[in-house]
Amino acid sequence: MSDFPRFTDLIKGLPATVPFVGPEALERSRGFPIRARIGANESGFGPAPSVIEAIRQHADAVWHYSDPEHFSIKQALADHLGCAAQNVVVGEGVDGLLGMTVRLVVSPGTTVVTSLGGYPTFNYHVDGFGGQRVNVPYAGDREDLDALLDAVKKNDASLVYFANPDNPMGSHWHEDEVARFIDALPETCMMVLDEAYCECGPAEAFSDIARFLDRPNVLRFRTFSKAYGLAGARVGYAIGAPETIAAFDKIRNHFGMPVLSVVAAEAALADQAYLQAVVGRIRESRDEIGRIARENGLEPLPSATNFVAIDCGRDGAYARAIVDGLGAHGVFIRMPGVAPLNRCIRVSTGPSADMTLFAEALPVVLGDIG
Amino acid sequence: MSDFPRFTDLIKGLPATVPFVGPEALERSRGFPIRARIGANESGFGPAPSVIEAIRQHADAVWHYSDPEHFSIKQALADHLGCAAQNVVVGEGVDGLLGMTVRLVVSPGTTVVTSLGGYPTFNYHVDGFGGQRVNVPYAGDREDLDALLDAVKKNDASLVYFANPDNPMGSHWHEDEVARFIDALPETCMMVLDEAYCECGPAEAFSDIARFLDRPNVLRFRTFSKAYGLAGARVGYAIGAPETIAAFDKIRNHFGMPVLSVVAAEAALADQAYLQAVVGRIRESRDEIGRIARENGLEPLPSATNFVAIDCGRDGAYARAIVDGLGAHGVFIRMPGVAPLNRCIRVSTGPSADMTLFAEALPVVLGDIG
Structure with missing residues (x-):
């Protein structure tokens, strides 16, 4: 055939x-x-026992779609983070949100900068939309912020990926270094700041959520898959400027979030x-x-x-x-x-x-x- | 900003x-x-009480990702349908699978034929990937098979959508009419045969699963969202030739299926x-x-x-x-x-x-x- x-x-x-x-x-x-x-x-x-209990209690809600606007969970996240609901998009795990982010920015030939040995699923999405990857080696087992910035500028990249803390090495940068990077980043380059492991890291690594909300070219990604213990629920979220967050509404699967995953994530967030x-x-x-x-x-x-x-x-x-x-x-x-x-x-x-x-x-x- | x-x-x-x-x-x-x-x-x-019970029993499995190869549920579906696991791809609802199908075939300018008033989410995906839609009016409150075929040929379309039974009118065509359409369809046009409502319709509407498995340009879509009562779980599947099904592996989120959704779908399938x-x-x-x-x-x-x-x-x-x-x-x-x-x-x-x-x-x- x-x-x-x-x-x-x-x-x-x-x-x-x-x-x-x-x-x-x-x-x-x-x-x-x-x-x-x-x-x-x-x-x-x-996850918390309260989360398991919430899933069991709401199991019979599985017959209906979840709210396509994610009103309740976005509001809960905004309250938790100290931002507005318009600063938050919820999606099918960070993996799903990364795929959408790439789709928003990358067409065949678009230059994307990431670290050599960084998150393979991000690379998978970039390759899947025809992006040209520039892969910057780690330095001292950390992602190399200066070299990433140089690569962005030299290649006029439209998208850069940086994880803090990083995977697979587990290292981190101080928030001031990350902020310096973002301040120097051309506004024509979207920054994916993957903070999937933020709950496990030291406070010094993480800027206030408010800090970059006026930057249309910064998206911070977080998840319920790691410390919250809900990898199997597939709930991630991105935080950014309202105009940038709104772009996801043009392409996301509006009825894509499983109803029990939303239940689980809300319960997890409530059990700090x-x-x-x-x-x-x-x-x-x-x-x-x-x-x-x-x-x-x-x-x-x-x-x-x-x-x-x-x-x-x-x-x-x-x-x-x-x-x-x-x-x-x-x-x-x-x-x-x-x-x-x-x-x-x-x-x-x-x-x-x-x-x-x-x-x-x-x-x-x-x-x-x- | x-x-x-x-x-x-x-x-x-x-x-x-x-x-x-x-x-x-x-x-x-x-x-x-x-x-x-x-x-x-x-x-x-x-869904069946057995499904609710399965979700409750497995609620504490939510900490881990589901099998990215979907081995178990694909085998169960294949056994149920009378085909091979290689003929089946499982995804985040038919909506998710339709989005992937469009991505596989449509780049900006690609012609896509569908019915005027047909499934809006399919149109959303086509528009989202830059497809040029040719919208064929219904005839007698049914999708117009002859006119759809004419439109495919006249416009050299690469993708055609047809739902049997159809949404939003609830009409259906006899399987022989659908088969005649498929037999006449150019092999350069991928057919999306959306059978989301198949469990509710008369047997005469549905060809044996084996009938089109040798056609690389036919994909049949089914779901656990309708008769199985699991809309909130987001589990759909597509059935087709192995080479065509394999293409989904190039772009799907391999870890995208929520573990409890898979549990629910398997339990639902087991409770005929x-x-x-x-x-x-x-x-x-x-x-x-x-x-x-x-x-x-x-x-x-x-x-x-x-x-x-x-x-x-x-x-x-x-x-x-x-x-x-x-x-x-x-x-x-x-x-x-x-x-x-x-x-x-x-x-x-x-x-x-x-x-x-x-x-x-x-x-x-x-x-x-x-």
Whole structure:
């Protein structure tokens, strides 16, 4: 059978690769069950019990669409953030919002700047809309703000991606450095400031929400998938100037948000006491991952997120062997995709049972690899 | 504040209009609560109790992403439909899948054929990707298959939309007529065969799933939002040739499906006894809507869906007055958007409490309008 001949040229040119292989696919292909799911920076601590209860209570609301204007959750987010509802757009996870943001700005040939080894799903969207990516190497295991700015200016880029704290290394920049970057950024370049891990990081990394709301070229992205423990609900939001936020209404799926996901996110936002408690557990788990790494002669990097990058001291092949070896023990972790970041493995924080499995498997795997 | 200057030309040219205003927005703008929600072709009968129970039982799975390959639900659908998993793609509702389909085929200037008054969300996606729409009038309150085919050929269209049964009129074509259309369709034109209401219609309307699986230019769309009662879960699927289905993997959000939505859809699919029962209730409700219409001197059209279009015998302004008048009584319904279809109102089937509210309000509204 021949392919449909009229997929767009852009589509015809896209690879069939995917940004991430899921743990379920690893289970199927390799035949062993995942016992510790600490590879996708989900939160094994889960959402608040109040969130689970809210889902159960509202389960029978699943017959109807959710409010396409997201009135209630946008207002709740605005109240929480200290901005107006018009500064907020809610979407199907940060992934979905990133795809829309790229679609708003990128047509074939548009230049986009990001970090080499940065978030693969952002790259997937840029490639999917025909953007030309300029990939700026990390410096000192951090995204290189100065080099990103240089690349934007040199290439007259229309879109730049920067994560603070960053994934996959877990590093962060002080808010003043980020603000300096934004102040120097040409207004013709839209900044994606991905703050997916903001609840886990130090306060010094995050400017007041009000600070950039008068900039039409700054969008800050946050999510319920990480510290709030709702990765499976797919609820993210972006914060920005009203005119920029309004642009999403031109292309988003207005009835796209699942009703129970909205219920879950609203309940999660209302339970800040749980969030604070779980952030404490994330910190403890980071320390525990660090201890386990050091006990095995590996070097944990500082983390402002819900995961820890561990420098394994050799090359990508060695780190890959560790990832695969842990997988064979049912411990699902991931690793950065490019050198020199790929000397590291990346381990998500999680409950002590997960940490125990990791601690048990790691020395065995390292011994096996030699 | 000025707008961001580098939204794409396509985005700059898009209107801020939305396909549908939600009932929640009507409540907010008009200040009365919706008492009967029978306007969006959701199912007020709800999903099976087994589905609600499955959501409650799995609520605590919401902390993790769902399987990005959709292995389990695709296999379940394939078993149910009698095809292979490679013939199925699962997405965030038919709306989401339609958006992806348009993106696969349409770049600025691509010609797309659809029916004048057909599904607005499809048009929204076509416009959003810069397609040139050719809108073919209905004939006899049905989509006009011959005229659609003529329009495809005359305009060398790359994409054609056809819903069977159709929305907003509820009509249907025999499967042989649809097959004749497909046989005559140029292989350079992708057919969107929207069968969202298939569970509610007569068997004669639907070809065996196997029939078009060797056609790279045919995609059939189905959903859990209508008869299965899961509009709020956002789970749709498309069925087609493996090469065509594989194209979705190049652009879809691989981690986009909410985990509880997948749980709900799998549970719904497993409870075919409930589906059969609810389809019986939908039929009874269609009859009830017809009775109410006739008692008020209006003419219900035959329906193969979970709604009934009612011919109000005058123009669009009159039908609009009925829709607005019913809204003031807390009865949310909708109506077709263009003449001559807009002489009708469109009422979704629902439980007897909804029907009672409709039956009580309609004569009052008609009397008020005069």
